[in-house]
Each structure stands twice: as C-alpha cells, then as structure tokens.
Amino acid sequence: MENDNKHNHLKIKLGVSGAAETGHCGIHTLDAAKDLGREIVRQGAILVTGATTGFPLWTAMGAKEEKGFSIGISPASSEKEHVDVYRLPVDYMDLVIYTGFGYAGRDLLFTRSCDAMFIGCGRIGTIHEFTIAFEDGKPIGVLEGDWETANELKEIIAKGHRPNDKIVFDSDPARLVKKVLELVKKDKVSEYRLTRPTMSPL
Numbered sequence: 086m087e088n089d090n091k092h093n094h095l096k097i098k099l100g101v102s103g104a105a106e107t108g109h110c111g112i113h114t115l116d117a118a119k120d121l122g123r124e125i126v127r128q129g130a131i132l133v134t135g136a137t138t139g140f141p142l143w144t145a146m147g148a149k150e151e152k153g154f155s156i157g158i159s160p161a162s163s164e165k166e167h168v169d170v171y172r173l174p175v176d177y178m179d180l181v182i183y184t185g186f187g188y189a190g191r192d193l194l195f196t197r198s199c200d201a202m203f204i205g206c207g208r209i210g211t212i213h214e215f216t217i218a219f220e221d222g223k224p225i226g227v228l229e230g231d232w233e234t235a236n237e238l239k240e241i242i243a244k245g246h247r248p249n250d251k252i253v254f255d256s257d258p259a260r261l262v263k264k265v266l267e268l269v270k271k272d273k274v275s276e277y278r279l280t281r282p283t284m285s286p287l
Contacts, residue, residue, distance in 0.1 A: 100199030102214040103140025110206035111231020121258040122147025145177035160191035206232035224268035229256040
C-alpha cells in the first residue's frame with residue numbers, strides 16, 4: 086500500500102518564449118505556436134507565457150482550445166499599465182501576474198516560475214529568456230520551423246563552450262513536449278516530509 090502522505094506535484098509549469106512581432110517568421114509559425122500550446126495541455130501541464138502578443142499569445146490560444154490553464158507574467162505593474170502603456174493583451178489567460186519590473190525583470194521572474202522553457206520563433210528578448218533558463222539549469226525545448234531562431238541558438242550553444250544536456254530540439258510539438266517533460270521529471274522532488282521544529286527546553 087502506498088504512503089498516503091506522499092507529496093505529488095500535480096501540475097508541471099511549462100513556459101513558452103517567442104517573438105511578440107512575428108513578421109520575420111515563416112507563414113506557418115502561428116499554427117506551430119497553437120500546436121505547441123495544445124500539446125502542453127494534452128500532456129498534462131500548465132502554460133506560462135510573458136503575457137504578450139505574437140508567438141506566446143497563439144500558444145495560449147492553443148492551450149485554451151484544449152481547455153487548459155494559462156498564466157501570463159507581465160512587465161507591467163497593473164492591468165491598466167499592461168493594456169494602456171505596454172499594449173499587451175489579457176485574452177486567453179486565466180491569471181496575469183503584474184510584476185512592475187519591465188521586460189528585463191519580467192523575463193527573470195517568468196523563467197524562474199517555470200519548470201522548463203520552450204523557445205519558438207524569437208527576437209532578442211527570446212534569446213534573453215533562453216540565456217536565463219540556460220544559466221538556471223532549466224530543461225529547454227527549442228521548436229524548429231520556418232524561422233532562424235533554432236539555428237541561431239545552436240550556434241550560440243556551440244560557441245559558448247558550455248555543454249548542456251538539458252536542451253532538446255525538434256520540429257514536432259508533441260515529441261518536443263514529451264522530451265522536455267522527461268527531463269523535468271528527472272529533477273522533480275518525489276516526496277516532501279513536513280517535520281515539526283524541535284523545542285529546546287527553557
């Protein structure tokens with residue numbers, strides 16, 4: 086009989102980073118983003134994004150089509166600033182966390198909030214989130230497609246002279262999510278024991 090007190094992590098949080106403006110990406114990019122969002126939900130995880138437009142938004146659309154849970158981590162300090170100043174959406178997210186730290190600070194909180202990161206077609210902000218996840222030792226799944234980001238990251242990794250066995254590449258969202266989840270589960274805490282503090286005599 087299994088220990089009833091065993092602690093299980095109910096949901097894995099998977100972050101998706103990608104370009105807010107996808108004009109430089111291929112014609113199938115947004116469809117690929119939706120497919121990635123669908124697969125994250127189908128394989129039992131929660132989606133986390135930077136609460137932005139473009140690739141991450143379409144990933145959230147795919148997640149909601151599968152009736153999944155979607156969290157956005159905003160650079161703004163309030164919903165009003167999020168919409169009026171940053172011009173960012175609140176659609177397709179169940180919860181938006183307003184950091185008030187701008188894009189650079191948001192990126193750190195975003196990646197730290199996730200068990201793993203996925204990289205789609207991106208720009209410099211996506212590379213920033215990739216490097217944070219890299220330094221933190223997070224599993225990273227890079228989606229290959231009609232864009233340059235995957236090849237650019239391969240070059241960065243090769244020239245960075247720091248091997249990393251937690252980065253996987255694939256053009257198929259289902260396979261990519263499966264590979265990343267396998268890496269995440271290797272690092273998960275299997276059990277948590279709550280102990281009472283020892284009272285010292287007066």
